[in-house]
Structure formats: structure tokens, C-alpha cells
Amino acid sequence: AQSVTQPDIHITVSEGASLELRCNYSYGATPYLFWYVQSPGQGLQLLLKYFSGDTLVQGIKGFEAEFKRSQSSFNLRKPSVHWSDAAEYFCAVGARGTGNQFYFGTGTSLTVIP
Amino acid sequence: SAVISQKPSRDICQRGTSLTIQCQVDSQVTMMFWYRQQPGQSLTLIATANQGSEATYESGFVIDKFPISRPNLTFSTLTVSNMSPEDSSIYLCSGGGLEAFFGQGTRLTVV
Numbered sequence: 001a002q003s004v005t006q007p008d009i010h011i012t013v014s015e016g017a018s019l020e021l022r023c024n025y026s027y028g029a030t031p032y033l034f035w036y037v038q039s040p041g042q043g044l045q046l047l048l049k050y051f052s053g054d055t056l057v058q059g060i061k062g063f064e065a066e067f068k069r070s071q072s073s074f075n076l077r078k079p080s081v082h083w084s085d086a087a088e089y090f091c092a093v094g095a096r097g098t099g100n101q102f103y104f105g106t107g108t109s110l111t112v113i114p
Numbered sequence: 115s116a117v118i119s120q121k122p123s124r125d126i127c128q129r130g131t132s133l134t135i136q137c138q139v140d141s142q143v144t145m146m147f148w149y150r151q152q153p154g155q156s157l158t159l160i161a162t163a164n165q166g167s168e169a170t171y172e173s174g175f176v177i178d179k180f181p182i183s184r185p186n187l188t189f190s191t192l193t194v195s196n197m198s199p200e201d202s203s204i205y206l207c208s209g210g211g212l213e214a215f216f217g218q219g220t221r222l223t224v225v
Contacts, residue, residue: 032213034213034214036216041221042218042219043120043206043216043217043218043219044157044206044208044216045216046213046214046215049213090156090157092214094213094214101147101159101162102147102157102159102208102214103159104156104157104158105156106155106156107155107156
């Protein structure tokens, strides 16, 4: 069965510091992988996605993520965090061939301190 | 990319009543999905809304409680029926091709 694990429930970083949010998935084949961000009271905004090809993908707002098949991981990174990055981050797996049904991780809440 | 408009954005409802949430996409999409996000939790898929056929419900969700309509390729509704305080959640719709785009969500409080 498909599943997504985000081991870190909450992360606190200083503004300007680097960030890495972890995501591990379980899926029988190569999935579609996504990172979404949710600000308080808002819907989900797509940060980046991986379908195939280059395993390092660039997204919006300076985020990037690397797909590592051997580790079943798709960690999100940002070299320098801004206060506006404080939000909830969700990793998701899109199951191929099921009409794009998504499975979400439990989310990582990011706090940015000045 | 698709833009998804969802309404109402929030509502406070009396227990025992029903609320219908509307989701409009600015382009045609084959499938639309409805999710529930309970306070402090991740998204749980309620059902897949298929145009021209009945919705497909995930385990733990039933049509009598969450009837869904999909009259065309740009519109869907989710009704939360006979509400109880446990139904207080954010409800989100999504649609799109390989990547899902989400509406802003409906924050429902049942009192």
C-alpha cells in the first residue's frame, strides 16, 4: 500500500539558515512526488513536483527537492529560510494509473525565528 | 495550471443540518477529489468525483454522509449531511492532470 512518512512533526530554524524537510514514501513503482505548502487558513500551494528525469527538481520560492530511489526519499531543501516560509509542509505521492489519487504525509510545521 | 474556486470559505452550522460545498475549476479536468483535513492533521481522501458516474469513496466514507455530484468537467459539489461536531474540519477539493491543484478549502464548524 502507498504511504508517505514525514518524520519531523515540527521544525524550528533561524531566518537565513538552511532547511531540510524529510519525506519517505512507500510505493510499488516510481511514483509521482510532490511538496505542498499550506499557510494558516489557506489551501495548498504546489511547491514542486517530480515525475521523471533529473532527480533534483527546482520549485517556487527557492525550494528544491531530490528524489533518491535507493532511499525512497524526496527531501525538500532551501539554502536560506525567510520568515515568510513559516507554514505547514506536506509531502505527497501521486499514484500512477489511479487517476492521480494523492496520498499525503502528516505534515511538518515550520517555525522561523528571527 | 488550474485555478480552483471553492465556496463557502467557511461556515458555522447547527448539528443535524447539511452543508453543500461547491468547487469550480477554470478548465476541464477528468477527475476531481475531495479531502478532509481535521484539526492539526493531514489530508484524508474522502472520494474521487467522476463525471458521468458515481463517486468512488474511500474506506470510512459513505455516500449517504458525503453525497457528491459531478455534473460536468469543471464543477463538483460535496454535501456533508446530518452534521455532528466531529465533522468540524477543513474540506478541500482538488483537480488537475498529473499535478493536483487545490481550492482554498472550506472551514466547517459544527455546533
